[in-house]
Amino acid sequence: xxxxxxxRIAMRALARNKLRSSLTMLGIIIGVGAVIxxxxxxxxxxxxxxxxxxxxxxxxxxxxxxxxTRGGMRMGWGATKTLIYDDMVAIQRECPAVSAxxxxxxxxxxxVFENDNWATxxxxxxxxxxxxxxxxxxxxxxxxxxxVETAANVAVIGETVRKNLFGATDPIGETVRxxxxxxxxxxxxxxxxxxxxxxxxxxxxxxxxxxxLQKKITGQNWLRWIVVSAVSREASYTAQQQITAxxxxxxxxxxxxxxxxxxxxxxDMADLADQQAQLFTVLLASIASISLLVGGIGIMNIxxxxxxxxxxxxxxxxAIGATEVDVQQQFLIEAVVLSLVGGAIGIAFGLAASYVIxxxxxxPVLVSPAAILAAVVFSMAVGIFFGxxxxxxxxxxxxxxxxxxx
Amino acid sequence: xATLSQPATRGTAGSHDRAVIRVxxxxxxxxxxxxxxxxxxxxSVAIERGEFVAIxxxxxxxxxxxxxxxxxxxxxxxxxxxxxxxxxxxxxxKELAAIRNRKIGFVFQGFNLLSRTTAxxxxxxxxxxxxxxKEEGQKRAKDALELVGLGDRMLHFPSQLSGGQQQRVAIAxxxxxxxxxxxxxxxxxNLDSRTSVEIMEVFQKLNDDGLTIVLVTHEGDVAQFAKRSxxxxxxxxRRDEAIQNRPVASEVLKNxxxxxx
Numbered sequence: 001x002x003x004x005x006x007x008r009i010a011m012r013a014l015a016r017n018k019l020r021s022s023l024t025m026l027g028i029i030i031g032v033g034a035v036i037x038x039x040x041x042x043x044x045x046x047x048x049x050x051x052x053x054x055x056x057x058x059x060x061x062x063x064x065x066x067x068x069t070r071g072g073m074r075m076g077w078g079a080t081k082t083l084i085y086d087d088m089v090a091i092q093r094e095c096p097a098v099s100a101x102x103x104x105x106x107x108x109x110x111x112v113f114e115n116d117n118w119a120t121x122x123x124x125x126x127x128x129x130x131x132x133x134x135x136x137x138x139x140x141x142x143x144x145x146x147x148v149e150t151a152a153n154v155a156v157i158g159e160t161v162r163k164n165l166f167g168a169t170d171p172i173g174e175t176v177r178x179x180x181x182x183x184x185x186x187x188x189x190x191x192x193x194x195x196x197x198x199x200x201x202x203x204x205x206x207x208x209x210x211x212x213l214q215k216k217i218t219g220q221n222w223l224r225w226i227v228v229s230a231v232s233r234e235a236s237y238t239a240q241q242q243i244t245a246x247x248x249x250x251x252x253x254x255x256x257x258x259x260x261x262x263x264x265x266x267x268d269m270a271d272l273a274d275q276q277a278q279l280f281t282v283l284l285a286s287i288a289s290i291s292l293l294v295g296g297i298g299i300m301n302i303x304x305x306x307x308x309x310x311x312x313x314x315x316x317x318x319a320i321g322a323t324e325v326d327v328q329q330q331f332l333i334e335a336v337v338l339s340l341v342g343g344a345i346g347i348a349f350g351l352a353a354s355y356v357i358x359x360x361x362x363x364p365v366l367v368s369p370a371a372i373l374a375a376v377v378f379s380m381a382v383g384i385f386f387g388x389x390x391x392x393x394x395x396x397x398x399x400x401x402x403x404x405x406x
Numbered sequence: 407x408a409t410l411s412q413p414a415t416r417g418t419a420g421s422h423d424r425a426v427i428r429v430x431x432x433x434x435x436x437x438x439x440x441x442x443x444x445x446x447x448x449x450s451v452a453i454e455r456g457e458f459v460a461i462x463x464x465x466x467x468x469x470x471x472x473x474x475x476x477x478x479x480x481x482x483x484x485x486x487x488x489x490x491x492x493x494x495x496x497x498x499x500k501e502l503a504a505i506r507n508r509k510i511g512f513v514f515q516g517f518n519l520l521s522r523t524t525a526x527x528x529x530x531x532x533x534x535x536x537x538x539x540k541e542e543g544q545k546r547a548k549d550a551l552e553l554v555g556l557g558d559r560m561l562h563f564p565s566q567l568s569g570g571q572q573q574r575v576a577i578a579x580x581x582x583x584x585x586x587x588x589x590x591x592x593x594x595x596n597l598d599s600r601t602s603v604e605i606m607e608v609f610q611k612l613n614d615d616g617l618t619i620v621l622v623t624h625e626g627d628v629a630q631f632a633k634r635s636x637x638x639x640x641x642x643x644r645r646d647e648a649i650q651n652r653p654v655a656s657e658v659l660k661n662x663x664x665x666x667x
Contacts (some may be wrong), residue, residue, distance in 0.1 A: 005534050016522045316518045319479065320579065321507020321535040323500045399479050403518065 003333075006326070010334040013310075021338060024302040027295025028342030028382065029349055032375045034288035036350025039371040041357060042281025044364035049273040052193065053266065059099075059233050060132060061240055063091070063226040063247070066260040080260045081222040082251050085210075088226045094246055097239035100229040102129035103210050107218050111206055112177040113165040120161050121205050122178065124213025125227075130156075130189075132229040140172045140187035143209055151211040155183040158203035159191040176206075179217055183208065233267060240265050295342070296382035303335050303390035314394050315402025328395035335387020336380055343379030347372055424491060425452040426586050426618050427476060432485030434471050434641075445471040446482070447641040453587075453620065458613040460629035460649075461622045463638030470591070472638065473622050477510055477589050478502045490586055507535050511580025515592035517572040519564040519579075525551060526560040529579045536583050543582075550578035554608055570601035577608060587618045594628050600662050606631040607655035631655055 014021045065083040088103040102125050109122035127142045129135075143154040155176065162171055171185045192202040214221055228243065230236040240263050247261050307314070314327055322330075354365045434446040446468045453459055463469040474480035475487060478494055487494045489509060497505070506512075519528045526547050533543030551560050554574040564572050573593060580588055590609070594602035602625075610631060613619050623629050630653055637645035 002537070005540075009534070012523070312518065313520055316520065317531070317535075318503065319477070319506060319512050319514075319518075320532045321503050321583075323503040323535075325500070326503075326535060400474055403479075403514070 006329050006333050010337050024298055024338055025342035027298035028339050028379055029346040031292030031295040032343045032346025032379050033349035034291050037353035038284035038288040040354040040365045040367045042284045043366040046277030047366050048364045049277045053270040059230045060266040061228040062264040064262045082260050083223045095242040097230050097235040097242050098228050099231045100128050100132050102126045102132055102227050103223050104225045105213055106224050109178045116165050118164045123207045124210035132227050136190040137187045138190045143186055148209040148211050151215050153183045154186045156187040156207045158189050158205040160204040161206055162188050236265050236267050296386040299335055299338055300386035307390050307394040311402045311405040314397050315399050318399035324395040328391045331391035331394045332387045336383035339379045339383030343376055425454050427453040428488040430486040432482040435483045455618055456616055458619045458633040460632035460635045462629050467638040468641040469622055469638040473591055478505050508583050509586045511585040511588045513576050513580050513590040513593045515595040517576045524561050525575045529582050532583045546582050550582045554578045569597050570604055573605055590621045603655050603658050610655050
């Protein structure tokens, strides 16, 4: 008996019980829909994390001042005072894998403009910081190297600060007060959004020349960090090794002793963020798969009921010449048709759900063809797996008994 | 009524001893736990082409078991069964299914049509399992339904047909693959007496056209329409004789009042 005829018979059998067939399919529809929607959300998050890290500059390395132990108490990162401006100059000059470096120091500050005030992070650096981090300006520009030399009272603000202090006012040329010192706003940074790798609002920041911060506000002459740009993404590992060797030498750390600084490679962080997003996707998909499994069990349940109910039909078919294989194929194809049609509707449902998630929650969603293909294959597999036992049960019926069945 | 070509009408000359069905010393036991039921105790019979045999007997006489064996739904415990000179007891399940499909047409007491399936589709069903093309299957189903006088009810569902009409659909289904033999198991058991005679009229007509028919019944007046009667009792054949003064169903119908309400 050819497969087309069997499919026709299966479709007809399913059409005879429309309500039951659609309720059975509902399990698969929800399962496949959930898998598609969840995988799309997960992959959207993954893509966003990658984009954000790329936006941070994937060649970037981050050198931070290290930890120190004082009287048995470990002070955490940023506690040492050994990272200094000359280290930055040396990194730039002596590490061939490094193309640029910018020093940094930071503090927190209460920023006041007219009647508004806002607590934010205050960073001090040099102009090349913005190019290393590939951070663009939406208005104005960076302060200049001259401003750094003269420790000028000029500031660049992030989008969050602009929104909170200025609202509709154009901030360029306005004066804000930081710790009671007047600063002229020269630039507004383009919004970067929340960092996927670190989870903080990168736009909640105000940046001034490092000399101004060190001399007029913190009074410290050591650095909290140095951002470094490697000549290429591949070179960032070499740069990491070169910087580590250079700083250990400069800080006179003997072999066997711990570093008093740390070097983070953004490529590492990108991998980490990627891994996290992947884990997130797998987690979501596995939760959604459970509903697909439940849907499959639903199919098996209904197919078993159907086999019992149609015992007489099976007997008739066998009496007029259906072989065991014919009967088994008929019920197997019914199960597969149920799961495949359910899968197709589920894909539509999942796409719709993804769209709704993007629209209402503003979450990034990435629908991948691979996920759709996997859903089709998986729902078919569910049909075959859960249809097999009922179909076998049908095929094994004794035609005499089946014909006598009331 | 159109004539359906039967294997019985083709090239059987010179083969008098070639019985359609030859059963030799067939025994059948059923093991029910401790006890063993001896349903057939050495049955031998030969049925020639073009015969119309009524198998009679009380329930438990072994006639249903014999019917199932003849229909290749069951296998004898011992003995030989040859259908058109083919030894059936050695065949696989798949081969038996093919024989049921092509060589045997079944008609049951309870009609056994698929519900919510049109008469036409019910009749087509055996052609689907016989690798016959859809067009050919549809054509044959149409011919078979016309042969049993239901050419105008092809798209009706079983629930829209009377008992007699449903049984005619079942007969058409049994004929659609042009079998060597038609096996009818209590075909009139669910029908009133007039409709029973109408069904026997169909059988007599088919038999006149050359079809071999075996009819299982416990109603003596139904068996009278056959040409030969075989009596079963306690798993053996008690009596095997030709029927004398066989009534012609179409004549009988003229004298029966029509039940119209």
